Amino acid sequence: MDPVYIARHPAAAWRRLEDEVIVISASDSSLFTLNEVAAEIWECADGRTPLAEIVAQHIVTRYDVGFDEAYSDARELVEQLAGKGILIVSGEPITGGDGR
Amino acid sequence: MSRLLGEVHEKALRLGIPWNVHLDLTWRCNLRCVHCYLVQREGPELKLEEVSRVLEELAACGTLFLCLSGGEVMLREDLFDIMERARRLNFYITVKTNGTMLEAEAVRRLAELNVARVDVSLYSHQPEIHDAVTQAPGSFARTMAAVRELTSRGVKVQISHVLMRQAAASYTEVRRLAAELGATYKLDATITPRLDGNAGVLRLNVPDAIWREIYNDPELVGPLMPDSPRSAPSALAELPCSAGHTACYISPFGDVYPCVQFPLRLGNVREQSFEKIWRESPALLRWRAVRNADLVVCRTCELHNVCSRCPGLAYMEGDLLGPSRLDCEKAYARTGLRPAPLAE
Numbered sequence: 001m002d003p004v005y006i007a008r009h010p011a012a013a014w015r016r017l018e019d020e021v022i023v024i025s026a027s028d029s030s031l032f033t034l035n036e037v038a039a040e041i042w043e044c045a046d047g048r049t050p051l052a053e054i055v056a057q058h059i060v061t062r063y064d065v066g067f068d069e070a071y072s073d074a075r076e077l078v079e080q081l082a083g084k085g086i087l088i089v090s091g092e093p094i095t096g097g098d099g100r
Numbered sequence: 101m102s103r104l105l106g107e108v109h110e111k112a113l114r115l116g117i118p119w120n121v122h123l124d125l126t127w128r129c130n131l132r133c134v135h136c137y138l139v140q141r142e143g144p145e146l147k148l149e150e151v152s153r154v155l156e157e158l159a160a161c162g163t164l165f166l167c168l169s170g171g172e173v174m175l176r177e178d179l180f181d182i183m184e185r186a187r188r189l190n191f192y193i194t195v196k197t198n199g200t201m202l203e204a205e206a207v208r209r210l211a212e213l214n215v216a217r218v219d220v221s222l223y224s225h226q227p228e229i230h231d232a233v234t235q236a237p238g239s240f241a242r243t244m245a246a247v248r249e250l251t252s253r254g255v256k257v258q259i260s261h262v263l264m265r266q267a268a269a270s271y272t273e274v275r276r277l278a279a280e281l282g283a284t285y286k287l288d289a290t291i292t293p294r295l296d297g298n299a300g301v302l303r304l305n306v307p308d309a310i311w312r313e314i315y316n317d318p319e320l321v322g323p324l325m326p327d328s329p330r331s332a333p334s335a336l337a338e339l340p341c342s343a344g345h346t347a348c349y350i351s352p353f354g355d356v357y358p359c360v361q362f363p364l365r366l367g368n369v370r371e372q373s374f375e376k377i378w379r380e381s382p383a384l385l386r387w388r389a390v391r392n393a394d395l396v397v398c399r400t401c402e403l404h405n406v407c408s409r410c411p412g413l414a415y416m417e418g419d420l421l422g423p424s425r426l427d428c429e430k431a432y433a434r435t436g437l438r439p440a441p442l443a444e
Contacts (some may be wrong), residue, residue, distance in 0.1 A: 012190075013164060013192035013193075013216070014164070015164045015190065017112065017115065017117070017162065018111075018115065026193070026214040026216035027214070029217075031105055031108070033108065
């Protein structure tokens with residue numbers, strides 16, 4: 001499995017509200033709410049931790065789901081968020097995201 | 101407000117989060133606008149480290165939307181240090197400025213820091229009228245140059261048009277100018293008293309006929325009548341305003357208020373943490389207990405559905421629970437129906 005790295009886009013502003021994360025893009029003011037699992041992944045998106053490690057350590061251990069299914073869902077999620085312009089996805093560690 | 105933003109706002113209210121904070125970094129200004137509501141005040145502004153601490157407290161309390169303003173905010177030499185720290189804390193930042201000090205390098209920094217929007221004040225599409233309001237010859241040209249530089253760098257700009265008697269009919273032209281510049285347009289048709297209660301500037305308000313025109317312009321407000329459909333029932337709808345519930349204002353000297361236009365002092369961040377003021381200020385808790393049903397005159401007014409009653413204005417007019425005469429006049433202009441306080 002090729003490593004995948006994710007970083008919050010530097011134009012994304014966000015806050016956790018209880019079990020959700022609210023994200024708003026400074027680029028176009030579009031607003032997103034991320035559910036509990038997506039919020040976990042979002043908060044771990046530092047550009048340095050591989051997605052597989054995030055899923056293994058923060059999703060599989062906390063929710064009743066196997067790694068393969070969780071990783072597949074996570075890949076789909078991060079691609080969607082990248083498509084919305086609020087997350088950066090790369091095969092290399094990322095500098096310049098909001099993890100800086 | 102979009103449905104999603106409305107839902108998030110409701111959630112912020114339920115959780116007691118100061119979702120929108122307006123932080124003035126200075127009251128100093130390089131212009132001398134004739135209608136300005138700020139008062140001269142001596143005393144030290146919050147220093148960079150104090151502002152940083154406040155930003156950290158706001159982030160911990162859940163604030164997302166941060167408006168940095170003044171005075172003229174560009175007079176703060178540490179403005180970009182403050183913005184960098186705010187962005188590291190993941191705030192959505194908007195900036196209010198007159199634009200006259202925004203040169204290319206500053207604009208580049210604003211773009212680099214992903215400032216969501218810059219609100220630029222404009223008073224007319226005619227340079228001589230704008231400059232007469234600011235009492236600064238050449239200010240119109242400098243403001244226009246800043247707007248062009250901002251939009252060329254991809255920074256979103258909103259022209260904040262304060263309409264006043266000197267240019268009462270100018271809103272159509274200023275709106276057109278904003279569109280030509282690639283900016284959005286926001287009309288503010290109400291001149292409010294100075295924060296010390298001095299109401300002399302109210303003479304600058306536009307004549308009633310212009311208010312009537314504005315409030316029936318479909319592109320601005322559109323016609324509204326008492327039987328206009330109400331928004332869905334919500335916790336917010338029971339409140340006189342979001343000020344002090346999900347919004348607040350912090351002055352350059354650290355004083356906390358429910359809103360920039362609501363001079364009910366709640367505390368000072370140099371003396372207490374922001375969170376302590378937000379959670380425990382006696383004045384704020386008293387204000388938070390007020391519901392629309394407690395507004396002695398307004399609760400029975402047939403125009404309550406179309407009135408933009410501002411509790412800060414009512415407070416400055418002398419009765420927090422009473423009507424704001426200025427808003428009664430606007431409701432009258434909007435509907436042609438005379439609210440009870442104007443009949444007295």
